[in-house]
Amino acid sequence: MRIDVLSIFPDMFKPMTESIIGKAVNRGLVDFSVTDFRNFTNNKHNNVDDTPFGGGAGMLLTPQPIFDAMDAIKAKAGDYGRVILLDPAGVPFTQAVAEDLSGEEHITFIAGHYEGYDERIRELVTDEISLGDYVLTGGELGAMVIIDATVRLIPEVLGNRESAIGDSFSTGLLEYPQYTRPADFRGRQVPEVLTSGNHAKIAEWRMKESLRRTYLRRPDLLEKIELTKEQVKLLAEVEAEETTD
Template identity: 50%
Template sequence: MNVNVLTLFPDMFTPLQVSLLGRGQEDGKWKLNLVNFRDFSERPHKSVDDTPYGGGAGMVLQIMPIKAALESLENKGKVIITAPQGRTFNEQMAQDWSKEENLTFICGHFEGFDHRIYGLADEIVSIGDYVLTGGELPTMSMIDATVRLLPGILGNAMSPVEESFSDGLLEYPQYTRPADFEGQKVPDILLSGNHGKIDEWRHYQALKTTFLKRPDLLKGRELTKEEQQMLLDIKAESEQEQ
């Protein structure tokens, strides 16, 4: 996969070049192409913003350098802009994007984009209802969530399948040695060696965690008969604990 990022601050993207994602680049699993669209400005001092028509505070990014930077790319693929009015990024979007050969992200800054820049994008995406100083951090989050799903990026091939949101549920509790830490013991089922029962326990715990922490994720989910019974048991447990 080739990932292009149009940004005024390419130095901010160091976190994507270390750890598992950095190793993935070294192994040729994916490529990060950082483009400073200031380089495409034809204005004095390479400025890329101007005051907004109609007045108002702040500066607005101009369309010319961003469009020129975009047109310079050999393989731009799907073009994505982060903005509050976009649909909220989620795991399904990451899975869909991980099947693309090329992705291009456009990072905003200052007061925002000239509205005509949105016409250059295939998707407008938000990571939540809050404001940041620029689009670099949201872009890094979305790249991380997407690239980690590529074959060979994670050591254990099952890891992206078993983690939170991969099947619409939060992840079940995980434990490692010691089995008893200051009286806090690992559930006996995980020490039993019965993998069928362990899988059943994990699914129950994932459903329970989701019901207690993020019940909104269960809305519209088609539950199997087993999950329906599990959910009844979970609700009964919760009522007894109150």
């Protein structure tokens, strides 16, 4: 996957060269590049923003440097790929969106700053995405979150494909509790079923505890998915147990 980012603060993306993302870049699984679109301004002060027509508070990013920077990306890569604008008015970012993006060959992020964008910039955009119902000072942090969530889903990035498949939200449910050695830590025991070696029972326990965690912490998620007959049965057990408790 090729990932391009347009930002006037390219140093903010230095953390992306660390950890799993950095390893993916080093292994050639991801080509990651940040373009400072301030370098494409055609005014003597290198301004990328201006006051809005009609008045109003704040400054808007002007279209010229963004369009010229995008032209440079297209000249180098052959296309823009899928173009994502980080904007509070965009669709909420979810695991499903990350899974969708992970299949792309090229993604370009426009990480704006200041009050907003000249509306004509949206002509370049295929997707407008928001991290949630709040406002950040710029799109850089949002772009990094989306890149991290997306890149880890690319085959071979995590090394173990099952690591991503079992993630919270990938199945529509929260992930079940997990444990590692020692089996007894200061009197706190690992659930016996996990050390039993009975893989069928372990799978059932994990599904039930995934349903339990979702039921207790994010019951709204249960309204969005179609449960299997087995999940309905396990959820009924969870509800009875939690009501009794």
